[in-house]
Amino acid sequence: MTPIEEHRKQIQEKLSGKIDDVQIIADSRLEIKTSSDNLFEVMTFVAQDLEFPSLEAISGVDWETHFDVVYHIDRWDGDSTVIQVRVKLDDRDKSQVPSITSIWASANWHERELYDMFGIHVSGHPNLKRLLLPEDWDDYEHKHISELYPMRRAYTLPEKPFSYKPQPNKEV
Amino acid sequence: MSEQMYIHMGPQHPVNHGLWTLKVKTEGEQVVGSEILIGYIFRMIEKMAESRPYDTFQPLADRLCYVSAMSWEGTYIMAIEKLLGMEVSKRAQYMRVIMLEFQRIASHFTWLSAYAGDLGVLTMLVIPYREREYVLDLLEHVTGSRMMYNYFRVGGLKHEFPQGFVNDARKLTYYLDERIKEYSAMLEDSKVFMLRSVEVGVLSKENALNLGATGPVLRASGVQGDIRKIEPYLVYPELDFEVPVRTGGDCLARFQIRMEEIRQSTHIIRQALDNLPPEGEINQKAPRRLPQGEVYFRTEDPRGEAGYYIIGNDDKIPYRVKIKSPAYSNLCLTSHLITGGKVADIPPIIASADLCMGEIDR
Numbered sequence: 212m213t214p215i216e217e218h219r220k221q222i223q224e225k226l227s228g229k230i231d232d233v234q235i236i237a238d239s240r241l242e243i244k245t246s247s248d249n250l251f252e253v254m255t256f257v258a259q260d261l262e263f264p265s266l267e268a269i270s271g272v273d274w275e276t277h278f279d280v281v282y283h284i285d286r287w288d289g290d291s292t293v294i295q296v297r298v299k300l301d302d303r304d305k306s307q308v309p310s311i312t313s314i315w316a317s318a319n320w321h322e323r324e325l326y327d328m329f330g331i332h333v334s335g336h337p338n339l340k341r342l343l344l345p346e347d348w349d350d351y352e353h354k355h356i357s358e359l360y361p362m363r364r365a366y367t368l369p370e371k372p373f374s375y376k377p378q379p380n381k382e383v
Numbered sequence: 384m385s386e387q388m389y390i391h392m393g394p395q396h397p398v399n400h401g402l403w404t405l406k407v408k409t410e411g412e413q414v415v416g417s418e419i420l421i422g423y424i425f426r427m428i429e430k431m432a433e434s435r436p437y438d439t440f441q442p443l444a445d446r447l448c449y450v451s452a453m454s455w456e457g458t459y460i461m462a463i464e465k466l467l468g469m470e471v472s473k474r475a476q477y478m479r480v481i482m483l484e485f486q487r488i489a490s491h492f493t494w495l496s497a498y499a500g501d502l503g504v505l506t507m508l509v510i511p512y513r514e515r516e517y518v519l520d521l522l523e524h525v526t527g528s529r530m531m532y533n534y535f536r537v538g539g540l541k542h543e544f545p546q547g548f549v550n551d552a553r554k555l556t557y558y559l560d561e562r563i564k565e566y567s568a569m570l571e572d573s574k575v576f577m578l579r580s581v582e583v584g585v586l587s588k589e590n591a592l593n594l595g596a597t598g599p600v601l602r603a604s605g606v607q608g609d610i611r612k613i614e615p616y617l618v619y620p621e622l623d624f625e626v627p628v629r630t631g632g633d634c635l636a637r638f639q640i641r642m643e644e645i646r647q648s649t650h651i652i653r654q655a656l657d658n659l660p661p662e663g664e665i666n667q668k669a670p671r672r673l674p675q676g677e678v679y680f681r682t683e684d685p686r687g688e689a690g691y692y693i694i695g696n697d698d699k700i701p702y703r704v705k706i707k708s709p710a711y712s713n714l715c716l717t718s719h720l721i722t723g724g725k726v727a728d729i730p731p732i733i734a735s736a737d738l739c740m741g742e743i744d745r
Contacts, residue, residue: 287601287606291614344425
């Protein structure tokens with residue numbers, strides 16, 4: 212049994228009920244589908260029992276009807292398996308995932324970026340504020356709500372370059 | 384207890400090597416807290432990738448990092464090929480390896496110059512640039528551009544190597560090998576250099592993994608983490624090379640890893656030049672549309688693990704492109720490294736992480 216099949220077997224045995232699906236989607240790519248309620252428990256299992264020590268990336272995907280949050284977790288030490296955890300968030304207005312910074316410290320910036328770009332709230336994050344956009348971005352004059360979160364699909368690139376000006380009478 | 388003071392370093396500070404702000408909270412000479420602010424050159428490159436046909440994004444991928452453009456366009460192209468299920472010819476693969484390894488050398492030279500300069504060894508601020516220029520000359524001869532190459536294509540490469548390239552390249556690798564010896568001697572015999580490198584910014588193995596370090600920073604902390612070995616791409620399995628690993632975890636270990644990597648790169652290039660197949664299609668036709676599906680593809684960038692997470696939706700425009708930058712995680716962890724140290728240790732620690740703001744802000 213290859214390492215990736217072993218991981219899958221362990222996940223199937225130990226996490227049944229917590230996950231929706233687990234399958235090998237490509238060479239050394241294992242996908243787990245779960246809900247945001249069970250995410251923290253699944254991640255704890257992946258980090259501690261399966262010994263995946265390093266989080267690579269957190270990506271948001273806007274499917275217009277719902278959001279996906281995709282986590283890529285790495286093993287190193289000769290095992291090329293990357294676990295891809297996918298969380299589906301149905302409620303667009305109140306989308307929320309739990310913070311996993313207590314498991315992987317590197318999640319800190321990735322989660323801030325997720326909030327910054329998609330407006331997905333990360334509950335329990337130690338310092339959830341804008342990362343790449345200015346901290347007072349919400350106070351700027353916006354034509355449309357989608358401009359608050361530029362990686363959403365509703366936000367399209369403008370025809371010509373534009374500049375935002377802070378509102379008058381506001382201390383910046 | 385002495386008074387606490389806040390120091391702002393940046394966005395324009397000589398040790399930052401790019402636009403970002405480091406807020407340091409100090410107690411006398413001791414750093415007790417720090418915060419990093421980024422986003423000064425945020426260009427929404429991911430959104431640009433999601434708004435245009437997949438093959439027209441590649442020149443923008445070059446702009447992710449101005450010192451290793453080749454590796455970023457290469458990673459993007461290889462990720463797209465993986466999604467399309469394309470296989471390029473052996474000759475194109477060998478040519479890609481040669482270009483990527485020359486890029487790694489040029490990138491490490493830039494780093495070395497910045498690092499030695501920050502440490503006060505100002506002679507070494509200019510010397511690596513001289514050698515880097517030879518490498519860039521060679522890359523310019525092939526691609527027509529010094530820094531933004533736009534040379535990779537989905538299905539191969541833009542065009543063949545120019546005449547006489549193989550000889551020039553081989554000569555250059557021997558020349559570089561000689562030079563590296565000189566660098567190591569100049570730096571490791573320098574008292575200033577050693578005082579400011581040894582046991583400065585020590586990163587343990589557990590912390591390195593937990594904080595998401597990749598590349599030379601991770602290998603300096605004792606983890607055998609090189610994508611070229613763990614999950615090989617191109618023809619790396621056919622080439623003989625070693626992955627240097629150190630257990631010190633300090634700035635000196637990161638320096639030694641990069642020096643050794645330059646030696647390994649010249650070794651790889653010579654083998655690739657020897658084995659370069661004389662024949663082979665180097666620019667195949669590629670389909671217009673990306674199929675339904677997704678791919679997470681990663682390569683070993685000079686800075687660490689570069690990754691693209693691409694979702695195709697049966698369209699010529701990719702539905703989602705996420706860029707995983709190694710320098711992003713490495714910058715995040717410098718905040719952890721400088722806390723608890725001395726103010727004077729900040730420049731070596733920042734420089735040893737090898738930052739590139741282009742790929743951090745994206």
